[in-house]
Amino acid sequence: MGADAAPTTVTANASEDGAQGRIRAQRAVTDTLTGPERGDGRVIAEDAAAEAGESDDLRTMATTVIMVLGLTVLVAVAGVATTASLTVVERKREFGLLRALGLGGAAVHRMVTVECALYGVLGGVLGLALALPYSWLVVRVAETSAPFSVPAGQLAAVLIVLVLVTAAAGMVPALRASRTAPMVAVAGSD
Known part of the structure; x- marks a missing residue:
């Protein structure tokens, strides 16, 4: 050649x-x-010492990216908790009507918690749908010798943790929703 x-x-x-x-x-x-x-x-x-310096730079950059990602997850969880709290306030009459129709407090609690968990599922799936093509593109454009690989097990674990954390973020609003009295649905109109 x-x-x-x-x-x-x-x-x-x-x-x-x-x-x-x-x-x-x-x-x-x-x-x-x-x-x-x-x-x-x-x-x-x-120089081998210069190569070690480049490795330290890469490690520092990776640590920074992970810390920013962690901060992003915390902001997202706070957003889910806020959204769930607003949902409970806005749907107070709906929860009262469900309680008046015979739905128990535990069932209302489960309903709101599952709704928050679905926020996590939706966010994780959309995040993966956007992140995987962009990651492939970065590896392709960088022209590194490293092959593009998808750590499916780790991504699944992160997705499960995300769903659990968002469900936990909705626990307090769900508790408030489960304590809604059935009389709220029949009481004053908005």
Whole structure:
């Protein structure tokens, strides 16, 4: 395919650390691999400590992304709790009517909790539907040697935790809804 038979990557360990050791190692490797009889080439010396620094930068970036994601989840859970509280306030007559028709307080509590859990399911499914194509696109555009893979087990675990957390966020509003008296439906009109 037009590529030379010469090696393209050589790993060498310098006899001393630092810039001087790197320069001496680069000269030795350059003298060994290049020259009039072997063809011209270019040798780039990299320091192992510099590679560790790049790894630390990547680790810091990953930690930052995870922290921002955690903050986003907390805001979403607060949003679900707020939405559920507003739903209970706005649907007080509906809950009173359901109680008057014979639905027990525990059933009303379950109904509101399941509704909040469905918010989590909907958010998780929409998040995955948007995140997977964009993640594939980032890997494709970055032209990394890493293959694109979907950690299905971890994503399923996160989705389950999200549903449980959103259901828990709706517990207090659900408790308030379950205590709605049946008389509220018949009492004053809005």
